[in-house]
Amino acid sequence: MSELRFEDVSVHYGSRRHGLTAVQNANLTVPDGQIVGLVGESGSGKSTLARAAVGLASVTTGRILLDGAPVPLRGSRRPVQLVFQDPYSSLDPRMTVGASIGEAIPRRAPVAGAVLDRRAEVARLLGLVELDPDLARAFPGRLSGGQRQRVALARALAARPEVVIADEITSALDVSIQGTVLNLLHKLLRELGISMLFISHNLAVVRYVATSIAVMYLGQIVENGPADDVLGDPQHPYTRDLLAAVPDPGHPPDRPDDPAVRAVADAEPADPHRPPTGCRYHTRCPIGPLVRPDRARCRTEVPTTDHRHHAACHYASSAEPALLTGDPTTQRSTS
Numbered sequence: 001m002s003e004l005r006f007e008d009v010s011v012h013y014g015s016r017r018h019g020l021t022a023v024q025n026a027n028l029t030v031p032d033g034q035i036v037g038l039v040g041e042s043g044s045g046k047s048t049l050a051r052a053a054v055g056l057a058s059v060t061t062g063r064i065l066l067d068g069a070p071v072p073l074r075g076s077r078r079p080v081q082l083v084f085q086d087p088y089s090s091l092d093p094r095m096t097v098g099a100s101i102g103e104a105i106p107r108r109a110p111v112a113g114a115v116l117d118r119r120a121e122v123a124r125l126l127g128l129v130e131l132d133p134d135l136a137r138a139f140p141g142r143l144s145g146g147q148r149q150r151v152a153l154a155r156a157l158a159a160r161p162e163v164v165i166a167d168e169i170t171s172a173l174d175v176s177i178q179g180t181v182l183n184l185l186h187k188l189l190r191e192l193g194i195s196m197l198f199i200s201h202n203l204a205v206v207r208y209v210a211t212s213i214a215v216m217y218l219g220q221i222v223e224n225g226p227a228d229d230v231l232g233d234p235q236h237p238y239t240r241d242l243l244a245a246v247p248d249p250g251h252p253p254d255r256p257d258d259p260a261v262r263a264v265a266d267a268e269p270a271d272p273h274r275p276p277t278g279c280r281y282h283t284r285c286p287i288g289p290l291v292r293p294d295r296a297r298c299r300t301e302v303p304t305t306d307h308r309h310h311a312a313c314h315y316a317s318s319a320e321p322a323l324l325t326g327d328p329t330t331q332r333s334t335s
């Protein structure tokens with residue numbers, strides 16, 4: 001069993017007065033053997049949550065647990081591994097692929113044959129990520145982006161992790177290569193029984209791999225549940241907006257002459273140093289006080305996440321987004 005659990009995790013950067021809370025009270029579970037997708041726009045705190053799980057960012061409050069115990073961050077056993085977005089900067093250009101992967105293999109007692117063992121282990125790891133073992137002698141400069149990302153994955157697997165956190169690992173790749181890397185991930189996790197937190201700003205990619213999905217906005221997880229529910233019946237207006245942003249030829253575009261569309265489009269992006277009070281999305285929300293003055297509570301009251309699949313919105317059950325229904329005064333009130 002390998003379950004990664006974030007319990008009420010907050011991460012604050014900088015000084016108490018002038019810093020910024022990049023993650024606030026995040027609760028998230030990556031169950032054994034499952035892929036959980038974490039989505040949200042740039043700056044929402046996804047990478048910070050990932051870095052906190054491996055000790056690269058300090059947890060200010062809350063706990064991160066692996067099977068109920070704090071994640072080991074020191075020593076040779078590193079059961080949670082992070083794979084970064086950029087395969088160009090995550091590999092040392094002066095080291096061969098084999099040396100890079102070999103370096104990540106935990107040290108064992110220095111016994112005769114250990115060098116050979118290590119070489120065999122590097123070959124096994126390259127095989128796992130479907131690369132030719134001869135590439136061990138190559139330098140990263142000779143590899144394509146997709147090959148580098150496979151090497152980065154092999155490095156993570158060298159530690160025999162129980163959980164892998166993949167942070168935007170396909171974002172820098174050509175679309176044609178993204179699919180093969182995603183298929184490889186699927187296969188590996190099934191074969192090795194590894195759990196995964198898969199971070200992406202791209203809902204279409206997350207939809208492809210994840211069994212459940214958490215949505216982050218401005219440091220908070222605003223919706224969380226089984227992938228089919230979150231994608232098929234999104235409750236939080238931010239999730240709906242993310243979904244609407246995924247190109248869908250069968251869907252009519254928003255009407256730019258709609259006053260609600262204009263009000264939301266004209267809204268200033270929120271400042272993470274001074275996040276909005278109440279619901280953090282209220283300054284951009286298409287069903288909030290921006291277009292519905294009677295929903296002033298969104299400005300002051302923090303919504304709880306007690307809806308069907310955990311959406312932090314006072315009006316989560318008001319199914320139609322204002323953007324698509326036009327005149328806000330004719331909308332059904334659910335308050």
Ligand SMILES: Nc1ncnc2c1ncn2[C@@H]1O[C@H](COP(=O)(O)OP(=O)(O)OP(=O)(O)O)[C@@H](O)[C@H]1O
Nearest residue numbers: 013020022040041042043044045046047048049272
């Ligand atoms: N080391 C740091 N010091 C101060 N602020 C930081 C640091 N790292 C990130 N931030 C800030 O924390 C917030 C969350 O950033 P984070 O990188 O976690 O978001 P993200 O959702 O992963 O975005 P992206 O997809 O662009 O990486 C942002 O406002 C960012 O500017």
